[in-house]
Amino acid sequence: MTQQMLDERYGRRRSTGRRVIGWTIIGAVAVGLIGWVGWGTVARSIDEIDDDLTAFEVVDAHTVSVTFQITSPPGRGVTCVLEAQDEEHGIVGWRVVEYPAVDTHARAFSEEIPTVALATNGLVNSCWVT
Structure with missing residues (x-):
């Protein structure tokens, strides 16, 4: 059996749209987290004595x-x-x-x-x- 036949038999669908949206969300969260950590580092060093x-x-x-x-x-x-x-x-x-x-x-x-x-x-x- 081929992968396509198995997917049809068990009702699986390969959706590239969901994968793209998922990776976009993960990327946006990662960029936001990196920005937040970077700003925290800069803000702490501004008032450093x-x-x-x-x-x-x-x-x-x-x-x-x-x-x-x-x-x-x-x-x-x-x-x-x-x-x-x-x-x-x-x-x-x-x-x-x-x-x-x-x-x-x-x-x-x-x-x-x-x-x-x-x-x-x-x-x-x-x-x-x-």
């Missing part, structure tokens, strides 16, 4: 000085959380600092963090666009 600690100094038992630089989107304000830790990595001081929007991409800062005990280091915990 990079902070780099360049130095810290334990001034005394109640103060730590941190020097750091950030790269942020121009024209957007930035808020950073600075932290001082003791020998056991317990937080002994922290400070939230806000920086106004400027037209430059990279900036450097030096800030002092008040502490409640002797700190052994200072660091930038996180920064975000405000």
